[in-house]
Amino acid sequence: MSAPVVAQPPVPARDFAAVFSRVAPHMAALDHFLREQLAAFEPEIRDMADYCIDTSGKRIRPALVFFSGWQGADVEPSPDLVQVAAVVELVHLATLVHDDIMDEADVRRARPTASRQYGSAAAVLLGDAIFAHALHLAALFPTPDVCRAVSESTRRVCAGEIMQTLRRRSVSVTRADYDRVIDLKTAELFRVSCALGARLGGHPAAFAPDAARFGRHLGIAYQIYDDLADFFGREQRIGKTLGTDLASGKLTLPLFVLRERLDASERARLDAELLGREAPRLELRLGQMRELGVFDAVVSEIERELGAAEGALARHTVPPVEHLAALPQVLRAQVAALR
Numbered sequence: 001m002s003a004p005v006v007a008q009p010p011v012p013a014r015d016f017a018a019v020f021s022r023v024a025p026h027m028a029a030l031d032h033f034l035r036e037q038l039a040a041f042e043p044e045i046r047d048m049a050d051y052c053i054d055t056s057g058k059r060i061r062p063a064l065v066f067f068s069g070w071q072g073a074d075v076e077p078s079p080d081l082v083q084v085a086a087v088v089e090l091v092h093l094a095t096l097v098h099d100d101i102m103d104e105a106d107v108r109r110a111r112p113t114a115s116r117q118y119g120s121a122a123a124v125l126l127g128d129a130i131f132a133h134a135l136h137l138a139a140l141f142p143t144p145d146v147c148r149a150v151s152e153s154t155r156r157v158c159a160g161e162i163m164q165t166l167r168r169r170s171v172s173v174t175r176a177d178y179d180r181v182i183d184l185k186t187a188e189l190f191r192v193s194c195a196l197g198a199r200l201g202g203h204p205a206a207f208a209p210d211a212a213r214f215g216r217h218l219g220i221a222y223q224i225y226d227d228l229a230d231f232f233g234r235e236q237r238i239g240k241t242l243g244t245d246l247a248s249g250k251l252t253l254p255l256f257v258l259r260e261r262l263d264a265s266e267r268a269r270l271d272a273e274l275l276g277r278e279a280p281r282l283e284l285r286l287g288q289m290r291e292l293g294v295f296d297a298v299v300s301e302i303e304r305e306l307g308a309a310e311g312a313l314a315r316h317t318v319p320p321v322e323h324l325a326a327l328p329q330v331l332r333a334q335v336a337a338l339r
Contacts, residue, residue: 015333016058019326026066026077026085027059033086040133048126052093052114060222061088064193067323068211069201080200083137084146088193090134091154095161095185097127102165103244107235146196153192160184169249171271175256182223183216190219194324203318210312214324217309218331221302225335227252228298231286232338243282249274253298254289261292299335306331 020027034053041049062085069081099105100113101120107113115123131154138147164181167173194215198208230245231254245252251259251274259267270285272278289295306328313321 016060016063016330019323019330020059020063022073022323023063023066023070026082027062029077029082030059030062030085030089033082034089037086037090037133037137040136041129045126045129048114048118048122049130051117052097052126052130053090054109057109059089061092061189061193062086064190064215064218064324064327065197065200067327068194068197068215068320069203070320070323071201072319078200080141081197083140084150084196084200085193087134087138087146087150088189088196090130090137091150091157092189094127094130094134095157097123097130098161101127102161102168103241103248103250105241105244107241145199149192149196153188156184156188160186160188164250167251169274169276171251171259171274173251175253178251178253178256179220182220186223186226187216187219190215190222198320201320203320207316207318207320210316211320211324213312214309217305217312218327221305221309221328221331224253224298224302224305225331228254228295228302228335229338230254231282231289232295243280246273246280246282246285249276253301254294255285257294257297258285258289258292261294262288295339302331302335 038046038050038053065081065085065088066077069078071078096108097114100108101115101123104115105113106116113123114126117123118126135147135151135154138150141147160181160183163177164185167177167181191212192215195208195212198211227245230242230252233242235242244250246255255270255274259270262270266288269278273280273285309328310325313325
C-alpha cells in the first residue's frame with residue numbers, strides 16, 4: 001500500500017525557485033556536500049573547480065532526485081539521495097563547461113563562462129576533471145547499480161553532444177536528428193535523476209520506470225524551451241548569452257520551424273548564416289519568427305511533451321507525485337514569460 005501524499009502549502013507555479021523551496025533542506029545538504037568535494041581536487045585547480053561548482057543555477061536535476069525520492073516534509077535528507085544528486089549535478093556542470101566552449105559563449109549564470117575565465121584549453125580539461133569526480137562519487141555506492149546507471153547516462157549525454165557538434169554548420173539536419181540529440185544530451189540526465197531518486201527513496205518498484213519516463217519527457221520539453229529562450233529570452237533574466245544557436249550554426253526547433261515558413265530566397269539567406277557564410281542576423285530572424293508564428297508552433301511541441309510527462313505519473317499516488325507534478329506547471333509559466 002502506497003504511503004499517503006503529504007499535504008504541502010500551495011506554492012504559486014511561477015518559477016523553479018518557488019517550487020524548489022520545498023526541498024530547501026535537501027539543497028542545503030547538497031551545497032554542503034559539493035563544497036566538501038572541492039578538497040578532492042588538486043590544489044592547483046581547486047579554485048577553478050570552485051568557480052564551476054557554484055550555487056547560482058536552478059539545480060533542476062538534483063531537485064528531480066529529491067522530489068522523486070521524497071518521503072515527507074519531516075524526513076531528513078537521505079545521504080544517498082544527496083550523494084546521487086551531487087553526482088548528476090557534477091555531470092551537468094561538466095557538460096555546461098564543454099557546451100560553452102563549443103558555443104563560444106561569454107556568459108553563463110550572469111557571469112563569465114569558465115572558458116572565458118580560464119581559456120578554452122584549460123576549460124576542456126576542467127570539465128573532464130569534474131566528469132571524473134562525478135563517476136568517482138557514483139562508484140562509492142555499495143552496489144554497482146548507481147555507477148552503472150550514471151556512467152551509461154554520461155556516455156549518452158556525451159554522445160548527444162558529439163552528434164550535435166558534428167551537425168553544426170549543416171542544413172541537412174532532420175527533425176529526427178534534433179529529437180535524438182535532445183533526448184540524449186538533455187533528457188537523459190532528467191531521466192536518470194528521476195529513476196535514481198525513486199529507487200533510492202524506497203518507493204514501490206513500479207514507480208521508478210514511470211518516474212524515469214516523466215523525467216525524460218520533462219527534459220525534452222525543457223530543452224525545447226531553452227532553445228526557444230535563446231531567441232525570445234532576455235539575457236539578464238536568462239543569465240546566459242542569447243543567440244548562440246544561430247551564431248554557432250546549431251539548427252534547433254525554432255530554426256526548423258522558421259526555415260519551413262520562409263520563402264525560398266529568404267531560406268537561402270538563413271542557410272548561409274547557419275553555414276557560416278554570412279554574419280548571423282539575430283534581430284531579423286527574431287522578427288520573422290514573431291511574424292510567422294514560430295513561437296506558438298514551438299510551444300505546442302513543449303506542451304505535447306509536458307502532457308506526456310504528466311501522463312507518466314497518472315496512475316501513482318506516492319508522495320513524490322505532488323511535487324513532480326508541479327514542475328510542468330512551472331515550465332509552462334516560464335514559457336509564458338517569454339511572450
